[in-house]
Amino acid sequence: MKGSLLIAGTTSDAGKSIVVAGLCRWLRRQGVSVAPFKAQNMSLNSMVTADGAEIGRAQVMQAQAAGIEPTAHLNPILLKPGSDRRSQVVVRGRPVADVDAVQYRDHRDHLREVALESYHELRSRHDVVVCEGAGSPTEINLRRGDIANMGLARAAGLPVLVVGDIDRGGVFAALYGTVALLEPADQELVSGFVINKFRGAPELLAPGLEQLRALTGRPTVGVLPWLDGLWLDVEDSLGLSAARPATGLPHGEETLRVAVLRFPRISNFTDLDALACEPGVSVSYVTSPGELAGADLVVLPGTRATVSDLAWLRENGFEEALRRTDRPVLGVCGGYQMLAETIHDDVESRRGEVAGLGLLPVTVRFAPDKVLARPVGAHYGQTVHGYEIHHGRAERHGGEPFLDGCRAGAVFGTTWHGALENDGFRRAFLSEVAELAGRRFTPAPDTDFAALRERQLDALGDLVAAHLDGEAVERLITRGAPPDLPALPPGGAPHQPLS
Structure with missing residues (x-):
């Protein structure tokens, strides 16, 4: 099997990322060399590849589904909003500009x-490339400059499947309207279509299809x-409204309650998924x-706009x-700052000197160059792997x-x-948190977060196969x-009876 496919969606969060990941796992099981691809991504959930490139976290997840090491080619353009009007432009893993629309x-x-x-480049290395669109292909005000949806499909000759989220309601109008609003060359x-998140009797849906x-x-x-219970790395805070890892019964005597500040520019909130996977830990x-x-x-989690948040x-x-x-x-990255x-x-x-919360003896100075790294260290006698994405440098002058x-x-x-x-x-x-908080809570000794994430990807592969x-x-x-x-004429369908 050799070729490519573009998965578009009627809206953001329709399920494009999930479908791409499921297809990658399904194809991998068949022995196909497959890679995910998202030409342009607007996301505050990112990660650092082994060679120090910053790409969307969803593409890292999809690479895991495909069984490949993620590279900057999977997500060559990443836009990281810092406000409603300006975004940092990251090209092949490196920031190059901060611009408005x-x-x-x-x-x-x-x-x-x-x-x-x-x-x-990906097509030369792999049998199949499964591409993911961005937002909706029918953002007609942006079509002229589109490089992620029909602009990519036209340039590369890609067949397109459109995903609609039936749980939102109006899925038939959204799917039909997506085609009708496209110009004829895009419609070709x-x-x-793929309908996502269906709950109900299939025989009731069939006449609509x-x-x-x-x-x-x-x-x-x-x-x-x-x-039920599906959670995977998502692109933006829309994913916080969906299911995150389920909390099981406590391993010890009590539940441990974790409250995460939902900043307006919250980033890398997937850091907290591992906490929510622990039995007896409740994350809100x-x-x-x-x-x-x-x-x-x-x-206090990560943020793209530390001073503003x-x-x-x-x-x-x-x-x-x-x-x-x-x-x-606990403060992580921007939250730590x-x-x-x-x-x-x-x-x-660009606000100069700003007073922090003063809860840690630390001074933070922002530098033009962004730190992108995959550090390894140790704490509590345990080896720790992490990744860094930040402009601020923190200098400790006290504490531990x-x-x-x-x-x-x-x-x-x-x-x-x-x-x-x-x-x-x-x-x-x-x-240690439980001891400091006076809780009789003991973490489960056998929670394997990497294995839990792998089972989620297997579930997506099963979903696609079935x-x-x-x-x-x-x-x-x-x-x-x-x-x-x-072709569908704009604003109207071919005259065909519905009965």
Whole structure:
């Protein structure tokens, strides 16, 4: 099997990333060399590859599904919003500019070439490349500069499957409208549909699928059922509304409650998935100080906008609550920087010297060059692997070492993402948190986070194998879009009876 396929979606969070991961695992099981690809990604959930490139965390997850080592070619263009109007542009793993939407237009021709070069590089190395679109292909205000959806499909001649989330409602209108709003040359590549998150009786859905085919001339190649307990690395905070790892019964006598501040520009919140996988650990994301009541551990997670989100924290009354609490506090990356005494930022926010929360004896200075690294260290006698993505450099002038960071009493800070995914370190940290919080909680001795994530990917492969038309998908990959797909006039369907 050799070829490519693009998975587009009616909306963000329709399930594109999940379908791509499932297809990668399904193809890998058949002995196919497969790679995921997302030309342009807008995400604050990123990771560092082995060669020091920053790419979207979802593409790292998909690479694991495919059984390959992630590289910058999987996600050559990453946009990291720092505000509603400006984003950092990361090209092949390295930041190159900080621009607004208008300025970005000056870069798009070059970035289109970068994306296509990476796509062709992957095609030369693998039998199949499964591409993921971004947002929706029918963002008609952005079509002219599109390089991730139909712009990529047209340039590379990719057949397209459109995923619709039936759980949102209006899935038939969304699927039909996606085709109808495209120009004819784009419509020629849209080869079918996938319905995601279906709950109900298939026989009740079947008449709608038949009418959708009559209206569009395109089949639905699969209906993926709702999968309880599914959690995987997602691209943005929309994923916080979906299921995260389920909490089991406590291994010890009590539950350990973790409250995570949901910053406006929260990043790398998947750091906390490993905590939520521990039996008896309850993780919640909070936006008001009152929700901290009863928490045994408060976490300040990563953020793309440290100084701005620190202002949000203060405006919403969290500073006083954090100063009053006698429970442990953990800051990760941007959250760690907030715990410092002073922040000097002439790079990200350009606000100069800003007072931090003063809970750790640390001074933070932002530098133009971003630190991208995969450090290895030790703590609690356990080996710890992590990854770093930050402009701020933290200098400790008191307290005790904690990984690369600082500890003062019950307040902990580190720039290392992913540290909690190390099973031995996580169990030791939770044991200390429970002791500091006065809880009779004991971490389970056998929770294997890497194995849990692998089982999630296997579940996606099973989902694709059981509920997608494998022969139809293979035909699209190897032969491309069918040559006789009908065009839909904008705003109207071919005149065909619905009965």
